[in-house]
Amino acid sequence: MRKIKMVFVRPPFEGMETYKPPHLGIAMLFSYINKVFGNSVKCFLLDALPDELSTDEISKRICEIRPDALAITVKTMQVVQSLDIIQKIKKNISPIIICGGNHVSVDPELFIKCGADFSVIGEGEEALEIILKKVFFECKNLEYPPNIVMNSKYDQAERENIKKCIYLSDDVDKYGIPNWEIFDLTRYNENIHINKASHALPIIASRGCLYKCDFCSTHLTWGTTVRYRSPHLVFNEIKKEIEKYNISDYHFYDDNLLFSDTWMDEFLWLIEKERLKFNWICLSRPEIICKNRHLLERMKKCGCKGFELGFETQNEDLYNNMNKKNKKTAFIEAYNLLSEKEFEMIEFLIMCFYDGETMKTLFETYESLKKYKKKKSLFIYSRYFATPFLGTKFNENLCEKGVILSNNLEYKHAIFLNFIPYSFLNSSLENFRVNGKTLAIQLLFSQIDYVIHKNEVATLLDKINTEKFAKIFNEVAENRGIIQDLCDRILCINNYTCCLESIYEYVGRMIEFAVAKGAIKYKNENPIL
Numbered sequence: 371m372r373k374i375k376m377v378f379v380r381p382p383f384e385g386m387e388t389y390k391p392p393h394l395g396i397a398m399l400f401s402y403i404n405k406v407f408g409n410s411v412k413c414f415l416l417d418a419l420p421d422e423l424s425t426d427e428i429s430k431r432i433c434e435i436r437p438d439a440l441a442i443t444v445k446t447m448q449v450v451q452s453l454d455i456i457q458k459i460k461k462n463i464s465p466i467i468i469c470g471g472n473h474v475s476v477d478p479e480l481f482i483k484c485g486a487d488f489s490v491i492g493e494g495e496e497a498l499e500i501i502l503k504k505v506f507f508e509c510k511n512l513e514y515p516p517n518i519v520m521n522s523k524y525d526q527a528e529r530e531n532i533k534k535c536i537y538l539s540d541d542v543d544k545y546g547i548p549n550w551e552i553f554d555l556t557r558y559n560e561n562i563h564i565n566k567a568s569h570a571l572p573i574i575a576s577r578g579c580l581y582k583c584d585f586c587s588t589h590l591t592w593g594t595t596v597r598y599r600s601p602h603l604v605f606n607e608i609k610k611e612i613e614k615y616n617i618s619d620y621h622f623y624d625d626n627l628l629f630s631d632t633w634m635d636e637f638l639w640l641i642e643k644e645r646l647k648f649n650w651i652c653l654s655r656p657e658i659i660c661k662n663r664h665l666l667e668r669m670k671k672c673g674c675k676g677f678e679l680g681f682e683t684q685n686e687d688l689y690n691n692m693n694k695k696n697k698k699t700a701f702i703e704a705y706n707l708l709s710e711k712e713f714e715m716i717e718f719l720i721m722c723f724y725d726g727e728t729m730k731t732l733f734e735t736y737e738s739l740k741k742y743k744k745k746k747s748l749f750i751y752s753r754y755f756a757t758p759f760l761g762t763k764f765n766e767n768l769c770e771k772g773v774i775l776s777n778n779l780e781y782k783h784a785i786f787l788n789f790i791p792y793s794f795l796n797s798s799l800e801n802f803r804v805n806g807k808t809l810a811i812q813l814l815f816s817q818i819d820y821v822i823h824k825n826e827v828a829t830l831l832d833k834i835n836t837e838k839f840a841k842i843f844n845e846v847a848e849n850r851g852i853i854q855d856l857c858d859r860i861l862c863i864n865n866y867t868c869c870l871e872s873i874y875e876y877v878g879r880m881i882e883f884a885v886a887k888g889a890i891k892y893k894n895e896n897p898i899l
């Protein structure tokens with residue numbers, strides 16, 4: 371039988387320096403391809419994360435391996451880098467190039483236009499199998515599924531009329547369990563928050579989410595039906611990996627692990643029966659936690675250390691704008707339940723600068739986080755910036771909602787302030803005051819990281835010291851001005867030498883930083899919370 375070489379590639383992106391999880395999707399694809407083709411497909415991995423490889427270095431290594439097939443996984447912030455890799459290697463070698471991942475699922479044609487042979491919409495196991503079989507192993511009678519978009523040289527005439535769409539199998543068990551053999555797991559740092567020195571493995575029990583929140587793109591890749599793997603398969607995966615890698619912690623990547631109480635019941639039963647010891651955390655929605663409260667005690671006994679919840683914002687109207695289809699009050703109930711059961715960790719994920727955000731809503735969110743934190747020592751939050759991803763409701767008519775701070779896809783990543791809503795720019799600063807000294811001290815200990823307009827923001831930070839920023843902010847606030855007035859003042863001080871986008875980024879980041887660090891106070895008889 372013919373033997374081929376295939377390379378899996380995770381391209382680099384800005385922000386990969388600290389959190390380095392091994393790629394669960396690649397481990398699943400490798401496992402499946404290994405199961406189907408055995409030694410006929412020799413797989414390699416070029417992962418930018420552990421060595422912080424550049425596109426040049428990745429391209430060079432691909433050319434050295436000279437693979438027959440290249441499978442690139444692409445999130446939005448990796449599009450530019452992926453296309454760069456494709457262009458570079460095509461100057462020297464010509465493997466078939468297959469792209470998949472979140473961004474490919476929403477814009478598959480882009481990759482074909484830029485030199486890829488195949489783009490896969492949605493999950494990739496079967497698509498990859500069929501592509502390899504047809505291109506390399508002469509299985510001519512196989513049909514390409516509708517989730518494959520391809521270069522016209524492969525396209526059969528009859529496929530032209532087939533609508534390209536997501537293809538999802540109901541039977542996710544057939545994809546097996548991930549195979550981590552092509553990863554050097556010692557070089558990654560997935561964790562479950564409670565002890566970052568102890569490395570965890572990622573795991574997923576289900577694919578898909580039915581809620582379609584307006585900012586979320588998950589359904590475009592994984593669909594809107596929640597498809598679980600069997601509890602036995604998930605349990606056996608954990609058991610096997612604990613033995614093989616001496617792993618004690620698991621981070622469930624499911625959008626909502628607790629969605630099915632019967633699944634969880636069976637999974638817990640297996641852990642109880644075999645008395646398997648491991649620590650794990652998962653993500654869930656507050657109303658689902660409340661609905662399945664009868665399982666919490668057992669989950670805890672079976673090693674569950676805590677939950678991550680998409681809190682987003684404290685403000686109810688803003689939250690409702692996101693169309694999350696649940697009530698803000700459910701968070702307090704879920705939080706109290708989890709605290710009562712003494713789960714070690716509760717993490718809220720918060721999203722700043724969504725359409726509808728104002729100075730008050732931002733302040734309100736951080737004030738509420740302080741209250742949650744006071745009640746529980748291992749309460750943490752992770753802040754993300756609202757990012758309009760292609761294919762989401764949030765991304766529709768975006769120019770009417772606010773200002774896009776960069777069109778470069780590398781910055782469509784929630785660690786960057788890449789969009790600022792008009793609701794925020796037009797919001798009043800009345801009654802808010804910045805304490806310049808507190809802000810200066812906080813900036814000594816932590817910095818404003820992951821900036822898009824690096825040079826301009828660095829110049830502004832240099833030119834306008836914290837005392838000066840506080841003075842301008844407070845003057846605008848005293849005059850009942852809005853954030854746009856503050857931006858105009860800063861633009862004027864800077865002699866109109868930098869673009870408005872960089873001013874917005876600077877002001878947005880400074881205000882968010884100051885609010886988060888307690889350097890902004892609200893003076894009013896009626897407190898915000």
Ligand code: SF4
Nearest residue numbers: 579581582583586625
């Ligand atoms: S934000 Fe969470 S609940 Fe909402 S659609 Fe995305 S994964 Fe589902």
